[in-house]
Amino acid sequence: MERPAGTKAAPVDQDVLIVGAGISGIGMAVHLQQHSPDRSFALVERRADLGGTWDLFRYPGIRSDSDMHTLGFVFEPWKHEKTIADGPAILEYLNRIVDERHIRERIRFNKKVVGADWDSAAARWTVTMEDDKGAVTTTTARWLYLGSGYYDYDEPFDAGFTGREDFQGQILHPQFWPKDLDYAGKKIVVIGSGATAVTIVPAMTDKAAHVTMLQRTPTWYFIRPAKDGFANFLRKVLPEELAYRITRFKNVKLQDISFRRAREKPQKVKDFLTKKLKAALGDRYDATAFTPPYNPWEQRLCLVPDADFFEAMKADKASVVTDHIERFDATGVQLKSGKHLDADIIVTATGLKLAVAGKIPVRVDGDPVDWSEHFYYKACMFSNVPNFSAVFGYLNASWTLRADIVAEYVCRVLNHMQATGTDAATPVLADPSTLTEENIFDFSSGYIQRSLHIMPKNADALPWRLSQNYVQDRIDMRSGAIADGVLAFTVAKAQVSAASAELEAAE
Incomplete structure (x- = not known):
């Protein structure tokens, strides 16, 4: 659901807005259907087709660099004979999923997200979008889920060759x-x-x-x-x-x-x-x-x-x-x-240029979020940013392994919020100096090293780090306590004020 920029929505247009209709976004949509079926959701995709990386890259021979039994989703078997798949086969896999599970009708194509603003009083995101003709619209959501990948779609890395x-x-x-x-x-x-x-x-x-x-x-x-x-x-x-x-x-x-x-x-x-x-x-x-x-x-x-x-x-x-x-x-x-x-x-073929949060300007109560000043929480949320999650896949394993466990975890958080009647979930970090910062991106790859200055921070211990251990992460994300003393659950200030007003009127 969309509305002209500047108009109000009451209370929200959807519970969860998913940005990106690639592997991460499609995976989250299916996990919501399976684990949080009463939550409404929609996807916005800046391109004309789904698939993300697999729709963008069209060079000869394009294929997965991971086996499709781990690059494929946990909920959808890979049925092709080749486990190292080419781009068209991966696109066919993704298209079949969105059609069989009736997700395509929830995707708004040619919608580039150009801003996301969190309002603590209302406990909702207002997301501003621009279509391919320049028209601006907005939509609102309780939760913002970024499946927008990890690199700059507009500009590759320029090695600056002379001549x-x-x-x-x-x-x-x-x-x-x-x-x-x-x-x-x-x-x-x-x-x-x-x-x-x-x-x-x-x-x-x-x-x-x-x-x-x-x-x-x-x-x-x-x-x-x-x-x-x-x-x-x-x-x-x-x-x-x-x-x-x-x-x-x-x-x-x-x-x-x-x-x-x-x-x-x-x-x-x-x-x-x-x-x-x-x-x-x-x-x-x-x-x-x-x-x-x-x-x-x-x-x-x-x-x-x-x-x-x-x-x-x-x-x-x-x-x-x-x-x-x-x-x-x-x-x-x-x-x-x-x-x-x-x-x-x-x-x-000199590499990619990394981008955090799809280069989307994100603001919390009017204050711009500088991701390099925030710590990862549970490998998908960020310190002091409410109702927000993103997927950054493993460096040493398939991207989808992280996408699957992140989606399952976010569904657990959403279900906990519903059960407790709360509107916002915030990983609270009152004093960052209490953490010991550590560079977990200990890969010497150029695209990683060139982008360390824009990446969120990591501590030397969980939950404030982007772990590279899928086996342990899967256990922690599936079975660890949601209310762990760090993730704070609150009720929207507007709802608290409304409830107080009703009590006063009743008296």
């Missing part, structure tokens, strides 16, 4: 891939060594003359089959949902074990990954190109399904160059070593 204006070919960023790009017979240089680059390189070798991945720093790669044989076997002999739950449990445990092993015995994991790389590349293995200067899981491991990236190298369709860029010139990239890479197309 861009001199290059006579095309320069592309994966975030804004042109439709129907013709790259047949072209020489392509992909700058970067992360998941996006490693996806694009083998995918473009189908038509390109040659694809070169230009990296400044090598990445640790993990090779696994695109199809999970164990999962597909279970689906043949067990009911779909049971097979999915078992596979999901198996993959969560393996992920947790591998991460912990990398932190505890990094050399053993290095040796294991290097052995796999050597086996995949044979005489094409180059230690300079495939030995990172950091330990595994100090940055996210880069998944290579079916070793497709390495198969492209062995077929002489792709190559890796490790060097620093001097500048772009008319015909390609001049490197500091003196070598020159000829190119018709340059793809700058």
Whole structure:
């Protein structure tokens, strides 16, 4: 429900307003249907279609970098044969969920949230939106749930390469891939060594003359089959949902074990990954190109399904160059070593630019919220900000694992508020100096390090931290006390005043 900006709503247009119709937003909608069915909700999506990341990115070969038994939702089995799925398959999964569960009619597309204001007296959010024609409307909600992702949809990271204006070919960023790009017979240089680059390189070798991945720093790669044989076997002999739950449990445990092993015995994991790389590349293995200067899981491991990236190298369709860029010139990239890479197309897969709370200006009783001054609470709420939650996925596991447990937890809070007749839930932190601050983003990835100054704070202990331990988080979020002495539940001041007035009148 919407109304022209400046008009009043009584009491609210919906109990929960979900911002974003990607994985996080759709997941929250389903969890509300399951766990808080008497709460009204709506979703607002700035784009014309749902899917978030999976609708925005259209570069060749786009796929998940996590298995779909953990990137899929806890409530909806992944039914495709491939566990490492491409973008269209993930979009099909999301579209089926919103249609089967009648969520699509609750999504307002082409609505960009440009402001969110909390009024303590009324205990409600007034959210201001702008459509694609510039028309401004507002809507109100008791709870604001941000499923708007973690990066800037408008602007990617600009590495600032010198000489861009001199290059006579095309320069592309994966975030804004042109439709129907013709790259047949072209020489392509992909700058970067992360998941996006490693996806694009083998995918473009189908038509390109040659694809070169230009990296400044090598990445640790993990090779696994695109199809999970164990999962597909279970689906043949067990009911779909049971097979999915078992596979999901198996993959969560393996992920947790591998991460912990990398932190505890990094050399053993290095040796294991290097052995796999050597086996995949044979005489094409180059230690300079495939030995990172950091330990595994100090940055996210880069998944290579079916070793497709390495198969492209062995077929002489792709190559890796490790060097620093001097500048772009008319015909390609001049490197500091003196070598020159000829190119018709340059793809700058140099990373994302992070954004907190979807860059939405948020105000509490008129005061702007500076997220870098607030602490995380229970990995989804923030100190002294009422009725507000957001999803920031795991760095060491699938995004959806966090989205699922956050949605379940918020439903628990909403149900507690209903049971106690309260209107606001606020993680109260009276004195931040009592906490010991700790940087939990101990990943050396550039996109993380560049954005630490805008990120919310973390303490060295729960509940004031964004934990990276899904197994423990799942237990805490599902079974921990809602009324824990930190999360304060209050009644709206306006309701208290109204009740007092009624009592006085009765007397």
